[in-house]
Amino acid sequence: MSYANGYENYEYDASSSYPYQQVYQPQFVGYPGQGYYRQSAQELEHDSGDSSARQSPFDPQAEAPAPFQGDYGFQPFEQPEEYDRAFAQEYAREEAPSRAPVVRDELTTSAPSRTVYLGNIPQSLRANELLDYVRSGIIESVKILPEKQCAFISFIDCQSALLFHSDAILKRLSIMNHDIRIGWGKQSPIQPVVMNSITRDGATRNVYLGNLSVDMREEELHADLAKYGPIDTIKIIPEKGIAFVHFLLILNAVRCVQHLPLVDKYTDKKIFYGKDRCAFITKTQQHNAAQYLGLTPGMEHLVLTADREFISNALVQQSVAAAAIATSAGGANNLGNRTVYLGNLHQDSTIEEICNVVRGGLLQSIRLLSERHICFITFIDPISAAQFYAMCVLHGLTIHNRKIKIGWGKHSGPLPQALSLAVSNGASRNIYVGNIADFASFSADKLRADFGAFGAMEQINFLKEKNCAFVNFVNIADAIKAIDGVKSLPGFAALKINFGKDRCGNLPRLFQQAQPDAPEFRDA
Structure with a gap:
């Protein structure tokens, strides 16, 4: 069905909104630089009830938006004095433009448009709240239609649009408990005066x-x-x-x-x-791009010096691979799952031992059920979860001399926005405690008692030669609470308290070049 309101024309086409669910049905699991392994759903069955339910917030059969139809943007103008007239015309159109043929959304290596459609948005959603979810490139314009519960975000290039489009679908973008429908807007050129300003002055x-x-x-x-x-x-x-x-x-x-x-x-x-706030590369994006490009641990900052289009392409390719891995093994409803299942664990296995072999991405939480010999690991990013799953399938995983079963756990759902922002600002499960002058006053028992009040801990490590310690939590949410709460405790005011580096975010050892281990602390 289609709608026209005199301002924009757009259509819905049920076959065009979820390209990953419709197109990503590969027979093979792949990982950049690796071979491929055929995996059936039956091989992933295990004895945990936690992984049986993979409920998706999306209905794969639901009606979804097709490419946006209409003349999206401003009428061409060349002279500076035409700014005001063009600006007035932008919000004063009285007749809808003629409708163009519907072009079905297809999975391609380049975006069919630089405009992304978002449907089912909350009617009360403000533009600044919407853009808090965008970290993929420079935006040219944003339009929200509250009465139609939809929005259009136009980037200055198609690659940034493709990155946001693929990322939103993979992570099942949800805003204010609304599951957002993602589609493409109509392709339209950037107006000459805007393009000239971008080229000449770097306008944003x-x-x-x-x-x-x-x-x-x-x-x-x-x-x-x-x-x-x-x-x-x-x-x-x-x-x-x-x-x-x-x-x-x-x-x-x-x-x-x-x-x-x-x-x-x-x-x-x-x-x-x-600089456009939506063009900043988050720490998670830096980490993912560094892994995809094969950069060694500690070199993620080099991503910031690379060409933006190059990084966007790397991130898009990662999303493609992650979607293929998740859906081929767990079906369409497994798209965006961040939880990996480990089975056949030794009864004496500990969370610390498990974290010692988990590599490839920051962790949100680890849930060990020793009596059932299973564990559920939830990553911050679905790309990391898919990469870890693929590596385990390809090369196997051994703990306590036992071959571990690998599968997908119950769908984790999207990462909460508050937690996403915290991670973008450097949050992790690991807390760095520096400036420790007297280790007798800040012993392992002391730190365990003080930090343990905020949640379960995985381990505590000391680097006495650096006058510091590291406290690793089982859940990143507990670490976020602790980093503020512990500063008010007696004796901690003089210490440097900050987030450290989650060792699970390092590259798999298979890809690490021989080099000395670097300290995992970060200055406050």
Whole structure:
């Protein structure tokens, strides 16, 4: 069925929204750089009831959006004086454009569009809340249609759109308990004036303002800049006298940079473009890209110096491989699962021993059921879970001289947004405790008692020559609680408390080059 509201035309086509569920039905499990292994669903059956239910928040048969139909964007204009007219026309269209033929969504190596459709969004969703979920590239424009419960996000390039599209489907994007439908918008060119500004000045939605007075307030900035267009976020750093204002469209930012310096109040201010907050590469993305590119542990920062398109392509290929691995072994409903099952464990196996062999991604939690000889490992990212599963299937996994059974656990669901943001800021299961002058006062028993109040721990390690210790929790949520709570305890105020590196996030030993082990601490 189709809708038209005089502002946009778009259609729904039940066969075009979930390409992974429809296309990713391979007969083989693969991993970058490795061979392939045929795996049947029967081979993955095991004795745990926890892995029997793989309920998906999506209905594979549900009606889903097809490519967006309509003339999406602004009418062409060349001269700067046409900014205002184009801006006015953007929100004043009275007739829907003619409908183009429906092009079915297909799995390709390049995006069929630079515009991604999001359906079933909450009616109360604000643009800044929506964009908190986007970390894939520079955005050209954002449009939300509350009455139709949908939104359109247009990137400046197709590769960024493809990365967001594949990532949202793989991770089963959910916003405010709404399972979001993902599709493609109609392909449309970037308007010449916007493209010229991007090419010439590096224009983005983000406007940087410098030389601001220390008493500048967000309300004042919003009142002064809102006339150029809807605003996404405003961030002021008073001590530096700077601010960053994200608009919903690059065109709005271009108008602001062009006209604001002519206002008396801002003639002496520095005004230019900043980096789009949606283009920052998260730590999880750095880690995944580093693994895909074969970078050794501790070298993830090199990803930041690489070409953005190159990194996006690597991340997209990882999503493709992860989707193939998850769905071929567990069916379409297993897409995005982050929980891997380990069976046939020795009764004396410990969580520490299990974590010593788990490699490839940050962990959210480990659940060991010793009496049933099984364990469930939930990764932060479904890509990491798929890679670990594939490596175990290809090369086997042995603990206590016993060959471990590998399968998928009950579907983990999407990673909570609060936890995702925490991980983006460096959170992990591992807490670094530095500046320890007296280890007698901060013994293992002392740390176990103080940190144990926040949750179960995996292990405690000391590096006395570095005057530090590492406390590893079983669940990352407990580590997040502990890192703030422990600072209020007597004696901890003088210590450096920060997140350390989860050793489970290192490359599999099979791919690590011979090199000395680096300390896993991080400065506060």
